[in-house]
Amino acid sequence: MSSYKHIFFDLDRTLWDFEQNMRLTLMGIYDKHELKSAFPDYDTFINSFVTHNE
Numbered sequence: 001m002s003s004y005k006h007i008f009f010d011l012d013r014t015l016w017d018f019e020q021n022m023r024l025t026l027m028g029i030y031d032k033h034e035l036k037s038a039f040p041d042y043d044t045f046i047n048s049f050v051t052h053n054e
Contacts, residue, residue: 022046 010016023046029035030045039045 008015026046026049027042030039030042035045039048
């Protein structure tokens with residue numbers, strides 16, 4: 001069993017650019033699952049995701 005020496009919590013999002021990582025991941029999902037028939041573009045898909053997951 002491995003032991004952890006440090007655990008980081010990024011409560012104010014200063015260590016990880018969450019917004020950019022989320023956007024890139026959702027763009028990948030949009031492309032991989034060919035969601036253009038349901039959402040005309042990345043921004044519409046991402047805005048819908050954010051609205052339903054806030």
